[in-house]
Amino acid sequence: MKVLFKLGKQNDIFQSAYANFTKRCLRPEQEILSAKNDYIEIRDLFVHGGKVEDFCNRTVKLSDELKINGNSRLSDLLINELSKLCINFNMQAKAEELLHIALENSRKKNDGLHELARLTDLEYLYKNLNDRKNLFNILQQKKECCKKVIAEYEQNVKNYDSILKKPTPKEGVQTQLAFTYSDLAHMLERRKPKDAVNLYTKCRNIYESLGRERETAYLNERIRRLSERYEKLSLKP
Incomplete structure (x- = not known):
């Protein structure tokens, strides 16, 4: 009976703490920075209490x-933070679900920089899971997102809905596009070497425009070797 009483009392503590957190979040005048601090506090309480899944369900x-x-x-901030916790x-599986929700939220707001951030989160998730099919799909989406953000960078800065972080500089987005071209090329080297060469060339051109001599030289050599291999394959009867 004492054990049951202690468990019941413990559950009451979590219930009460989250109820207070909910009330603060639902205040009309609630500030985002204050809410972020409140989130961290309540998250840590549930994590240390071994109630991560319960916390996720409540926060969704x-x-x-x-x-x-x-x-x-x-609402979006909670989903983004929750995906990191998962x-x-x-x-x-829960992290993937939440990241796709966050991605769709960014797209609805025409917030290209946050869309890019969520695509990058999904990219890392699929890399860790060794899920090549979904990774390739996300990299394709990230490529198009980077190109769109670069082409309309000033507008994307205006649409950037955050007071917690500064927007990624344009050069940073260009570098992400170069990484994405390189990752896609690497995945295509064996099956479609010609396409891989084209992607590595686009990657090289970005680094060249940014004055990154080391990366440019490395990619020139990689393109040369892959082109030679492609030519040999083409000559085979």
Whole structure:
């Protein structure tokens, strides 16, 4: 009976703490920085209490309620933070689900820089899972997103919905595009060497435009070797 009483009392503590957190989040005047600090505090309480899954379920419901009440900024912040927590605790399926929700939220806001960030999160997730099919798909989406952000960079800065972080500089987005071209090329080297050469060339051109001599020289050599291999394959009867 004493054990049951202690468990019940412990559950009451978590229930009460999350109820207070919910009330603070639902205040009309709630500031995003204050909410972020409150989130970290309540997250740590549940994590140390071994209630990560319970915390995730509660926070998804709270995010939905915030969105209904018109506070999409805080709703999106909770989803983004929750996806990181799920990744840290190897809750990969839940992390994937939340990241796709966050990605769609960014697209609805025409927030290309946050869209790019969520695509990068999914990229790392699929790399860790060795999920080549989904990784290739996400890299293709990331390539197009980078190109769009670079072409309309000033507008994307205006659409950047965050007061916690500064927007990624344009050169940083160009570098991400170069990485993406390189990753796609690497995945295509064996099956489609000609396509891989074209992608490595685009990657090389970006580094060249940024004055990155070391990367440019490395890619020139890689392109040369892959082109030679492609030519040999083409000559085979």
